[in-house]
Amino acid sequence: MMIVDFIATGQGHFQAIPPDWPGGFWWHWLFFTVVVIGFVLTMVMGVIYIERRGMGRMQSRLGPNRTGPFGLLQPVADAVKVLLKENIVPAAADKLVHWLAPVVAFAPALMIFAVIPFSNGALLADLNIGILYIVAISSVSTVGVFMAGWGSSNKYSLLGAMRNVAAVVSYEIPLVLAIVGVVLIAGSLSMNQIVVAQNIPFILLQPLGFLLFFAAGCAEINRSPFDLMEADSEIVAGFHTEYSGMKFAMFYLVEYAEAVAISAIICTLFLGGWKGPLLPPWLWFIIKVMLVFFAMVWTRTTLPRIRIDQLMAFAWKFLFPMAIINLFITALQVLAGWPTQLMWAMIIVNFAVTAFMVLIWSRFFFRLGWGRIEV
């Protein structure tokens, strides 16, 4: 309504300030827009450093350590290098789509942070449907990736993009079902309210939900072991085969911005967001995001890439039924009032359920490659 008023009345007409925004909406908007963009860009540089150095050390290497102290300026060096490169557009490409794709992919990754609280109430827009907004917005990135695959007029690009679409369509379901468990306990869709409701981190109340969300989130943003859309050993570089220079840098940025976004969402939903003793809330938030991202790097280095049929099977035969059962159990517990009255019982029961379910499901219902050694 406000934005409609703003557009209707023209530029510079700041009458539409709602009374519940302290200091005026536009100051708030400006401040948090700058904060969000700065946060995303600096965090992307931070996580690239963590990823390259952490992965290097896990592979008995050092990782980049030449640029700046401890190699801290490596992301800057990479950015400068990639920006100075020639921008090549294939002759047969759909020029407009090829140009637009990086922007379409990047905007949603940035927009996710609009509803992520950095401190109590410190967020761009405290939507009462915050998590629903995230689920809706984050999928738009796939459109950008598909545009890139289609616009490149390269069969490998298209293959990679199609794989990404298939993965997102499949993994969205367990992802959302894992979120619903948290929402049931918190009793709100607002990200800030979810954090406020976490007297203890929800990972203790929802261990199975956390595992499901972590796996599905990694698949959603195509991180290894689910990075089939840019599987270099199969399809050159997937959707960004035909990209170079600035536009490639955008895709690189999207990849890590999405990883930061998923880490931030996991930290907000399951790890208590900005809550924590002693340190200021925003610092707790950043520490937790870094920890979650480190876990992603850790799994990335450890696990080999899975096949495309295994990717689908993992979503539909393992994550999906588990998510349904987790949701059902959580709903029963919430109905019985456990989250408020019998919290310790809920923790014990849910951890037991997690161990039991993973064991039973992998024993009797689903095994990656059905236990054959050669796959």
Place this chain on the structure above:
Amino acid sequence: MKFERYGIGIAKGLTVTIRHLLRHPTVNQYPEQRLNISRRFRGNELIWNREKCTGCGTCAKTCPQGAIEIVTATDMAENKYIVDKYEIDTGYCIQCGLCVEACPYEALYFSHNFECARYRRGELVQGKEEMLETPQRKVSGYFYPDKAQKLPGQTLLVEKITEKR
């Protein structure tokens, strides 16, 4: 009952990677840190001893690549050969070591130096003056065990590698 398939395998893998994270990386920082190469290293350069060489040309004959070129003149007064030109094109050298083994007067050795990259092919051709032994270009212990004894022992990659910043 095997637990490898029920998540234990993943947990094992995760412990392996975290253990690698916490131990020393098995690389070295090359320009700053150098490992000692093998004492019997067959380098890309040859070291020629001006005093011992009689100019017999055995090395040039054994060289399968024909990389060694030797031109001699006769010194009638001293009753010996004078080596006018002694040149090796290290670009053709295959480090087989036949010339070193063939030399009857122990006048030719391999170099212990391994940084022999050049910008131009022409710079790979080394003449008499460049082939002499200097403190920078040590003699390798290849084919000469007594020379090998004097060189420092080979360091292995896993020993004492720390990050240099």
